[in-house]
């Protein structure tokens with residue numbers, strides 16, 4: 001095994017026993033990048049020199065017996081996270097040369113923990129998409145099948161972990177943007193509770209839904225990453241001042257006596273039979289471990305996509321108003337006047353999907369339509385939240401498929417936005433309700449494409465998710481394959 | 486037909502907090518362009534607002550001082566529009582759930598006292614400023630003011646004349662300054678006012694079509710603009726026309742209101758709750774805490790001055806125009822114990838000095854203690870009122886206490902009867918013609934002799950004593 005293929009906890013052991021150095025790991029990661037990045041295109045920018053320098057510093061710290069939780073571990077960051085002095089594009093032409101003068105709070109946290117940054121991962125433009133095809137910097141390919149999408153919007157972060165082009169990564173999840181690509185790329189991805197991880201420095205798509213979370217090679221690494229990034233941040237008014245438990249303490253525990261809710265609305269006709277079969281096997285595994293699976297109902301499930309596609313674009317239409325060519329970012333040339341500058345800059349700077357959502361959102365907030373759309377959607381959103389509150393009175397966690405299908409072909413859904421929007425059908429509800437969710441690999445399709453199972457829990461119950469996900473991972477005996485590249 | 490104007494005012498007041506409403510930048514006025522900015526108030530990608538608690542407290546003070554009900558829960562919304570002085574493309578303000586609602590202020594005009602209702606008071610952030618280059622087709626953006634906290638005070642359409650409007654504005658202004666939450670500077674824009682004006686036939690209940698007036702940057706301009714607009718609408722209605730609902734700008738140089746280009750006002754602000762901020766919760770404890778910091782307000786103070794010091798309402802009005810002046814006056818009274826005399830000196834000579842030099846009572850060279858002591862010197866008979874007039878001038882110029890100046894200049898009043906009688910005898914002797922005329926019945930010449938004695942004593946003689954002794958000597962045949 002090459003070092004770049006190992007997990008955080010495996011590498012930490014080797015680092016602490018002085019068997020290897022961080023420089024060894026970083027070199028191994030960049031060797032891999034040199035070999036496969038041309039095919040995968042997981043990154044918008046690479047930070048080779050910084051990473052090597054960082055690794056040398058980390059080795060020094062380890063020598064001194066210091067160093068944090070992630071000391072010397074190469075991590076990739078979705079290019080939606082602001083990095084001080086390092087170009088942060090959000091996958092858009094309008095920010096193609098934007099260099100933030102500050103770090104996102106999670107980036108600061110990773111730095112403090114000693115992580116080494118490999119690069120900025122590709123993504124759908126402003127996180128708007130489920131396939132990483134809307135990036136201004138080109139598509140990312142699924143390492144398991146290069147003619148297929150990696151999922152999105154955090155497709156680059158997922159593909160980088162799956163292709164061993166980093167050890168772990170961070171993404172952001174507004175409607176499934178971590179869990180869906182994790183499922184499609186065969187890695188672990190968690191969206192924490194809204195308010196658990198600071199959003200400061202995360203370029204906003206839909207502020208009431210966005211949440212940062214990790215991509216890792218296994219559940220234990222997910223717990224390690226969560227230990228580093230979770231916590232209250234006075235710079236984010238929506239982050240919650242609640243103590244962070246040691247997430248590793250939830251590993252290696254059993255789930256005997258747990259009740260697992262299986263929402264009937266998530267298992268309907270029309271689901272890909274291979275996905276359905278893999279998830280049913282997962283149900284059997286947790287039952288084997290002593291959990292009781294019960295049928296539950298989340299009655300407002302059918303409204304999730306509709307509500308999401310009002311709330312998210314509405315917030316986006318306002319969040320993206322700042323990209324006007326006045327202060328930073330792209331500005332169109334040869335403008336007649338102010339209005340012309342606004343129009344040209346935004347027409348040329350944004351891609352089609354972003355413009356579509358800005359228009360949707362602007363319409364939903366317009367006077368005369370606000371009550372029928374945004375207000376109504378907010379009311380239904382409250383019902384969806386209640387659905388989950390009711391459900392969690394009866395069960396510890398909920399189990400569902402992560403995505404209705406395995407990875408689809410590049411270009412397959414780009415002409416049909418509605419089909420594209422439906423690929424988040426199982427993940428959107430967690431964002432609307434603000435609850436945490438995790439996607440864990442649960443098998444492969446006949447074509448050898450990864451399939452994921454999703455666990456959902458109540459607010460701030462990430463520990464429970466890690467407990468059942470880790471338990472499942474240990475007992476499901478999913479064949480450990482690696483993508484051939 | 487007789488028309489009645491219906492006026493409602495919206496006032497924006499900049500709050501005097503040290504830092505901005507959603508970031509730590511300074512709110513200081515007049516700094517180098519863009520020097521008081523940070524990623525948050527510049528609207529850089531990924532940054533988030535954090536509410537400055539002081540802003541809520543200041544807004545609560547104004548709400549309490551104007552008898553508003555403070556909502557237990559209120560929230561912020563986004564008002565979306567594009568303009569280069571608005572870096573985020575939206576202004577954070579309060580919309581559906583304002584901090585406070587339903588208050589009033591009492592105003593006084595020549596027609597008497599009247600209560601004007603307040604619809605609401607809410608908090609919001611100010612925008613930046615554009616500086617246009619006259620020689621180039623370009624503009625500069627200064628974002629120092631971006632994020633400076635404002636409160637908007639929305640009044641009910643209870644106002645019926647330009648005079649009432651001005652009185653209402655003065656009352657709000659006075660309260661804001663008393664509370665020390667706004668400097669009230671209209672030219673610098675820390676106190677701004679927009680007006681909604683319509684006319685209706687007297688006796689009719691339904692409002693007419695209104696116009697919105699902007700760009701009035703002084704009390705005088707508000708009154709002028711309203712007077713003009715009322716006349717303009719009256720003329721339209723009289724001649725059978727219809728008022729167009731629009732925004733109009735006051736043009737100070739021409740003295741008219743002019744319509745704003747319709748393109749600039751065709752906004753749909755698409756208000757919605759700001760997802761980056763959580764609801765503001767104000768509990769009883771916080772209310773009581775803030776309540777404890779509210780000083781006596783101008784109207785209460787005025788009434789107390791009339792009651793306690795038995796001074797005329799006119800005097801009480803002037804002496805309470807600012808908190809500092811009222812404090813000064815009370816300190817003078819504390820030293821001398823003569824409220825009416827103290828009022829005369831403060832309103833007369835002292836305010837004249839301060840106003841002539843455009844000074845500030847708080848930094849005036851004559852301290853309240855000095856002025857009080859000067860009044861004591863008059864009361865004791867050490868100096869005459871006339872001497873005091875010169876003395877106060879010296880005190881103002883030198884900043885010295887009255888007793889020090891008196892000692893230096895030997896300004897003690899002559900109260901010794903024998904010495905004064907001697908001087909009077911000399912004066913009478915030196916003016917035989919006048920003496921003869923006086924004695925032949927020209928009583929008016931008595932004043933002439935008083936003047937001569939004053940001159941001879943360099944004003945140091947006690948006037949009462951002069952009168953007494955002079956009368957005696959002149960009448961001695």
Ligand SMILES: [Zn+2]
Pocket residue numbers: 505508509510521522523524525526527632
């Ligand atoms: Zn600032």
